Amino acid sequence: MSISQNLNNIKSSLPSHVTLVAVSKTKPVSDLMEAYNAGQRIFGENKIQEMTEKWEQMPKDIEWHMIGHVQTNKVKYMAQFVSLIHGVDSLKLLQEINKQAAKNNRTIDCLLQVYIAEEESKFGLDEKELEEILKQLSEAAQSPDNEFKNIRITGLMGMATFTENQDQIKKEFQNLKAIFDKYKELKTENCQLTTISMGMSGDYQPAIECGSTMIRVGSSIFGTR
Numbered sequence: 001m002s003i004s005q006n007l008n009n010i011k012s013s014l015p016s017h018v019t020l021v022a023v024s025k026t027k028p029v030s031d032l033m034e035a036y037n038a039g040q041r042i043f044g045e046n047k048i049q050e051m052t053e054k055w056e057q058m059p060k061d062i063e064w065h066m067i068g069h070v071q072t073n074k075v076k077y078m079a080q081f082v083s084l085i086h087g088v089d090s091l092k093l094l095q096e097i098n099k100q101a102a103k104n105n106r107t108i109d110c111l112l113q114v115y116i117a118e119e120e121s122k123f124g125l126d127e128k129e130l131e132e133i134l135k136q137l138s139e140a141a142q143s144p145d146n147e148f149k150n151i152r153i154t155g156l157m158g159m160a161t162f163t164e165n166q167d168q169i170k171k172e173f174q175n176l177k178a179i180f181d182k183y184k185e186l187k188t189e190n191c192q193l194t195t196i197s198m199g200m201s202g203d204y205q206p207a208i209e210c211g212s213t214m215i216r217v218g219s220s221i222f223g224t225r
């Protein structure tokens, strides 16, 4: 099936509160344009350089989401245009995003990545670290010179273990949803959780059942990488 058919099939099955991020990493601009011409306007990339090259070549009404791990020294290359950074997992990174956003007179939306999988991973916050970051942000928001006024935490992101075990996948997504629910009442100038980014090609259906509001789908749209 073609990219546009894949896209339309997925979109027609999604509840209206779920946003589809088309994950186009490693794919050529011609593939992205096929999705664009079928109406897709949100693309996800995991490498800043690749995303920047595609942004330069493609129509400017696209929302670019950074879904990969972000190195602090590369934030400056995407600060001018990135719409949402999914994988934020440290205060140091937030400071740099804030600084680069300020230089560009922007506010950049970010999701905090929470570690929910059973398998070993270097990325993501545990619940304690998440709580600590949210605390620091709300303290900053109360000070007259809020040092985080050019970022906004709009939600959480998580990845389930890569497994066939549906019960385990659901348990991990439910865990992220429970953490989200615990903090969603928190409303400060730089933080209000409304988005749960969870679910990829292999597990977006259980993710939606567990409360996902944003899915990141690559191979089911563009084919295997």
Ligand SMILES: *Cc1c(COP(=O)(O)O)cnc(C)c1O
Residues within 6 Å of the ligand: 023, 025, 046, 067, 068, 199, 200, 201, 202, 216, 217, 218, 219, 220
């Ligand atoms: C690659 C990637 C995806 C998309 O994966 P598919 O299995 O191709 O849908 C989603 N999220 C992240 C963080 C990724 O790196």
